[in-house]
Amino acid sequence: MSQLAKIDYDIYIPVFDENTGEYIDKSPYKPYERNRVRFECRCCAGKSFATNAQFKSHIKSQTHQEFIKNYSKYYKEVDNASETIKNQLIENELLKRKNRKITKQYIILKSKDIDNNELLELNNKLLELNNKLLEKDKRIKELEKYIESLDNFDSEEEFSECNSECNSE
Numbered sequence: 001m002s003q004l005a006k007i008d009y010d011i012y013i014p015v016f017d018e019n020t021g022e023y024i025d026k027s028p029y030k031p032y033e034r035n036r037v038r039f040e041c042r043c044c045a046g047k048s049f050a051t052n053a054q055f056k057s058h059i060k061s062q063t064h065q066e067f068i069k070n071y072s073k074y075y076k077e078v079d080n081a082s083e084t085i086k087n088q089l090i091e092n093e094l095l096k097r098k099n100r101k102i103t104k105q106y107i108i109l110k111s112k113d114i115d116n117n118e119l120l121e122l123n124n125k126l127l128e129l130n131n132k133l134l135e136k137d138k139r140i141k142e143l144e145k146y147i148e149s150l151d152n153f154d155s156e157e158e159f160s161e162c163n164s165e166c167n168s169e
Helices: 052-059 062-069 076-111 116-151 155-168
Strands: 009-011 015-017 022-024 038-040
Touching: 022 062, 052 062, 076 116
Parallel strands: 009 038
Antiparallel strands: 015 022
16 A cells, blocks of 8 residues: 655755855765655755755756855845744743743732732742743744845846846956
8 A cells, every 4th residue: 555755845054164154065964864854955946855966966056056156145144034033932932831830830829828029029020021022022023024025135136137247247
């Protein structure tokens, strides 16, 4: 009986070489690795690879070489912003969990008529966490707007201007 296999795709991101200050290609696969994740390269729509041999063949293409040369100009900021949003969402969730935990403690202490000082301390912690949570939400929204503005950036005009300048030389 045949089954459908789930195919996972990840976006291929080149590695920054600190010695040269440029982005370079590094194989995302380990030798003899099984159940490899298929990587999709943004150098050309639909270009993907699932083996080390396919990766090595792909990085030799002229399109990919141009992609690597211009990576920091067109893709680096979007990748960094996406990573920042991911980290902010994780931190946001952790703050929400702390908030719920302190709120539960507050309710329990309030029901037991514990010392007012303890209630004030817990209330202050709760307010502090709520403020941090609001700050993180604002930052996430700012980053999402920034990514949207980068996605809407019309690189075709800039590319055609660059091509016309290069061709005139």
